[in-house]
Amino acid sequence: MSRRSQLIPWKVAGRLSEQRTSADDVVRETGWVFNNATGDHLTLADFVATGDDEVPAYLEAFGLRNEGNQQRSMIEIGSGIGRMTAAFTREFGAVTAADLDIGFLERCHETVARFGRAERLHTLEVADGRSLQMPNDSVDLAFSYLTLQHCVAADALNLAVEATRVTKPGGRIALNFRGPSRLDIVLIPLGIAVRALFRLPRIGEWLSQRRVVTRLAWQVSRISPDEAIAALDGRIEAITVWTAAVGRTSHRAISHRRFDGINPNHWWLIATVI
Numbered sequence: 556m557s558r559r560s561q562l563i564p565w566k567v568a569g570r571l572s573e574q575r576t577s578a579d580d581v582v583r584e585t586g587w588v589f590n591n592a593t594g595d596h597l598t599l600a601d602f603v604a605t606g607d608d609e610v611p612a613y614l615e616a617f618g619l620r621n622e623g624n625q626q627r628s629m630i631e632i633g634s635g636i637g638r639m640t641a642a643f644t645r646e647f648g649a650v651t652a653a654d655l656d657i658g659f660l661e662r663c664h665e666t667v668a669r670f671g672r673a674e675r676l677h678t679l680e681v682a683d684g685r686s687l688q689m690p691n692d693s694v695d696l697a698f699s700y701l702t703l704q705h706c707v708a709a710d711a712l713n714l715a716v717e718a719t720r721v722t723k724p725g726g727r728i729a730l731n732f733r734g735p736s737r738l739d740i741v742l743i744p745l746g747i748a749v750r751a752l753f754r755l756p757r758i759g760e761w762l763s764q765r766r767v768v769t770r771l772a773w774q775v776s777r778i779s780p781d782e783a784i785a786a787l788d789g790r791i792e793a794i795t796v797w798t799a800a801v802g803r804t805s806h807r808a809i810s811h812r813r814f815d816g817i818n819p820n821h822w823w824l825i826a827t828v829i
């Protein structure tokens with residue numbers, strides 16, 4: 556088990572997902588770590604349907620959806636068990652699903668085999684949680700959703716740099732972050748305290764399967780648009796920061812756009828790689 560406490564809940568959920576024989580059981584028991592939905596009625600089909608709705612919605616909102624995508628390649632950083640990956644394999648000619656947990660990646664293969672285009676899928680383990688073992692200029696789009704906020708800031712920013720490294724010049728990045736908010740003064744220390752408990756033998760693993768506790772442990776990093784854009788200085792251009800209706804802004808972005816579908820605590824960085 557990883558000693559880096561922010562990785563523990565994913566590794567525990569990944570191991571649970573490996574132990575289950577039915578994909579529907581995996582969704583019922585660990586699906587909440589991906590889209591926060593719970594209930595005995597959940598199935599893998601319902602789970603993938605949420606990704607089928609979100610993938611075209613985000614790609615269209617960000618101007619990243621067109622027929623040329625069938626000839627393009629992409630990487631999804633933090634794919635989990637493939638909630639969105641199945642839809643990506645229908646949109647793009649080649650998809651690399653990257654995640655720190657190989658149990659999730661095995662499940663991702665199954666999900667895509669049932670609901671997407673398995674022949675278009677590759678998987679990539681992000682073993683250190685911060686770098687992508689992939690050559691420079693490999694893909695046309697690097698996408699990440701609900702993942703960078705769960706990494707410590709240095710890892711999240713490193714993954715953002717890696718996203719620009721593996722994307723071809725002229726390709727795009729679409730990276731989702733959680734920005735700072737007033738509640739952080741309470742949430743961040745609580746997250747640190749819970750993650751310290753995760754390190755305790757046995758108790759830690761049990762705790763990391765409890766939804767309320769784990770939601771606190773997820774409060775790892777907050778990154779503002781200015782911080783992320785500064786980390787990518789000289790690597791990106793045509794920078795747009797997307798937020799919900801009432802959002803945050805950045806001095807460094809070329810433009811700001813609003814999309815109602817974005818969580819008010821989140822923001823997206825859409826840019827072209829130089």
Ligand SMILES: C[S@@+](CC[C@H](N)C(=O)[O-])C[C@H]1O[C@@H](n2cnc3c(N)ncnc32)[C@H](O)[C@@H]1O
Nearest residue numbers: 565589633634635638654655681684700701702
């Ligand atoms: C909340 S889930 C989101 C999964 C997927 N993007 C979705 O929307 O369904 C976060 C995912 O990020 C992965 N993850 C967390 N930290 C990571 C890191 N440092 N590097 C790569 N993957 C990471 C977790 O294993 C998990 O699968």
